[in-house]
Amino acid sequence: MTMAAREDSTSIVLDHGSGGLLSHELVTGLIAPELGDVHVGRMEDSRLLDIPPGKIAMTTDSFVVDPIFFKNGDIGKIAVCGTVNDLAVSGALPLYLTLALVIEEGFAIADLRRILRSIRDAAREAGVVIVAGDTKVVRRREVDKIFLNTSGVGVLPPGAPALGTRSIRPGDRVIVTGELGNHSVHILSLREGLGYEDRVVSDCAPLNGLIRHTLEACGDHVRFMRDITRGGLGTLLNEVQREVGRAIEIEEARLPIQHETVMACDMLGISPLYLANEGNLCIVVAPEAAEALVETLRAHPYARRATVIGTVKDTVGGVLMRTKDEQLKVVEFLYGTELPRLC
């Protein structure tokens, strides 16, 4: 088996993850060169890092998206963007990532190369470096093609406002920066062959640049930020509402949604409120700064459709949506997941 596998140099074999020579070859011959300058690991058990003054922010995330390649991204890009975005929304400056790969035996090396390049490009854009890594290979069906994990370290400079739900006040405005649901619809359509995948593409992007841009423009007025991922805006707002204890009212007519996404959602019978993005922010901002912030956001390529979509009320209550036909509906906390494996 090993002999046969060795001869097949186009795909991953179990020994690529055994810790032996083949593992070494994989790291030094493929992973490190492909990652290029974003990879500063040195084959040590751990890496010592220089940290500028401030508080350290840390996060981790695993990525299992199916399919692994899609329009405007792949599992590698998501793995970088997801972790970078999680750091950035807390107000921190993302600095370092780790990268762990769990690869299914037989996975094409060409595909791995493609994923690594995309990790490199995303890390370059986000301005982060990969400081440690790990590669495991498992038998067929023990994972589906490839799973990734990234952990991230960032720093919150001294004096920078720590963003969080605690600073949210009644009257604050709720902004979203991009079109809702595109990532979910794109992935679902690709996976099930529904035919929307060419018109609705993933919005996967690192948002730390946009967030820095936002904070520089009106950092004093921004209360809270989070990237809209699994569970969508509906789940995010419900989480916020539970912590804040005030009603949040949004307007359906103001939600930025691509026309084709609306069509796809109608057909599928799903609500864009619960669909995932991979490059979309929800920002809560003081009312006096909302319009100016929207203007600023729209100047950034990742936030051209930034819109004020709602308000934090001074009444107790849940998340409510004023629908296009003027009804007030409860936006419920989703009971379970609607759709599987989107990131």
Add this chain to the structure above:
Amino acid sequence: MLQRCRYEIRGVVQGVGFRPFVCRAAKQHAVVGWVKNDTRGVVIEIEGSPQQVTAFIEEVATRPPALSRILAVSRVSQEAIERRSHASFGITPSDHGGKREVLITPDAHVCDDCLQELFDPTDRRYRYPFINCTNCGPRFSITRDVPYDRAHTTMSGFPMCSACAAEYGDIQDRRFHAQPIACWACGPQVSLLRNDGVPLTTSTPIERAVELLREGAIFAVKGIGGYHIMVDPTHTRALERLRAGKHRPHRPFALVTDSLADAREFAVVDDPEARLLQSVPRPIVVLRKRSPEIFAEAVAPGQDSYGVMLAYTPLHHLLLRGNFLALVATSANVTSEPIAFRDDEALRDLSGIVDYFLTHDRPIHVRVDDSIVQSVRIGGESRTVMIRRARGFTPLPLASGAPLIPTLGLGAELKSTVSVAKEEAMFVSQHIGDLKNYKNYEFFKELTEHMLRTLEVRPELIACDLHPQFASTRYAEELGHGRLVRVQHHHAHMAACMYENGLQGSTIGVTFDGFGYGTDGTLWGGEFLLGDYAEARRVAHLLPFGLAGGDMAAREPYRVALALLSAACGYDRVSTLPLPCVTSCGVESLKVALTMLERGLNAPLTSSAGRLFDGVAALLGIRSHATFEGQAAMELEQLAATQPGPDEPLSFALIQRPDGACHVDWRPMIREMVQMLSAAKPDRARLARRFHTTLAFMVRDVCMDIRERTGVEVVVLTGGVFLNRLLVGTCHDVLQQAGFRAHSHREVPTNDGGISLGQVLVANARYRLSTSGALG
């Protein structure tokens, strides 16, 4: 020899002229003493000879005023006395302390005596829009608390003038102790506002409103339990504007008319229906349109019937009489929100829809919509069936026949009601509406609290639906007191129907509706349950099919048609079938829907009979997209009703499953339909009729199968699908012919309006079972 006796009378005995009636009876039978209201009802003390006392109480118990309802007359004391201690008989002030057990009266339509005065130019209340007496007028909707006295109603802000006070105090007067008594001098007044809230300067607001209505203006008119939106039903443009404003393209609007004779001008009314129209609650009655149709098509587009009610407030009569044959009178809501009843709220919410407000300054305390009933022929006799139980019926209790644990039933979600059990009575709330709507949900919470407060019930059992995501379920979980009992949706339907028909013991529950959460977590809706109040088992059901897009399939019946076709003919064949539901579907939609069904992508399986009706309606080319719940199924029924006789059933099969459950396989029926629809000139109406007959035969055959195994021959037909008159009639007929005793609903709605009552019954039965088990 003389006696002194004290009696307590319980039931609906306040606000109905009960004390004046008692005074008259006392005078007639020459007894002395007093009568008073207390929180339990009415208390009477009388002194007289034993014969006089007996004759008096006999009169009181058997010939009470029209609006009253006596639940119990009990003698609490009796003693022999030497001489009378009272000089005469009179009314003494009410007691306010203690336990509250008095029942509040439903609102009643304006009575004939008041109506006569209303149009009598010599009467001091000539054309006064708030004329009422002890026999009529608002009650439940204006009552804040019990006992029912003016101070506890929203009339408390209107001190009586001397003329009214004299009538109020005169035992001979029809208005003796009529709490909402009022006149031009002292009572509420009508005003006419523009939709921005600015009053129009006019001394005759009602007459001005009539002129504006004639010109096609849309009005919000404040009534008893909320606002109506009114327009002239002959004014097509006004109707179209209203439909656009309410986002309600097709759902029929109700009509209000001045008299039965007027109703007969535009609708066909048989005798039972005439009695319904004229009954005290003045419900909306579903009546066949008379042809040719004299009103605009937009009143009830695509329907063969109108919802019609007779005028029930003086204001309705003033607007209608001599002016309009009828007016559209639809709940003043913005699609599925509660009818507006607070004036500021109405102004804010309706100003975008209406042109004017005809309002008044008597506040509404409890919102209550119009009730809706229809008359159904079952086994050759007419029967009243409740579609929406609200104004005129609530808050009258239903007797349980046995003591109940204090219980709160929180209902389902879409047509929600709340029920409270107290001692031997069950109080079902008025229709609340769809709880997904936030305002309805707020009303649901308010009403629950109002009922528990006015009935003074602290529930020990909290019954809710099994569905984990219903707002009512979440509310039940958050209440935090009482024992939570989760009741499967269709079991609750079945229990409500068993109760209404006085059934006990093992029963077959044929439960056909849109959907309910099953004990296995799947979506049920075409169920045959076997059991009683405490427990029920699913013994058979319709063969499940996919709902492509979940709830979306209810709005777009063509999706269901595709599911039925895929199951009956195979996924690959569907796109080649020459049927309108396939060919009118865009290539992309067709592909996506079939993919969803084949791969189970947001296409949960359901055994729903309601959806089966929708799907067949789409299959027959009747309707592929619905704009209101049940539209496709209603149109299918209408088409079927044009055909004589039950005709022959189509093919179907019963499949016995290894687990003992039986699947009703409708695929042969679909294949037969496809074949007939592919013919040159398919007879769709006949096919629609035969579909109804097939369903009835499915019901019969499954019941026979169950009877063979268990010997049970009592059947209840329940669930929203049985609003279908043709289906319920045919099912009764075939079941009776097969030797079953079949029952369906009357006063309790067969749709989800009956769920809260069923929950109360099931929770109590389970509780009894568990406690008797513990004792035994």
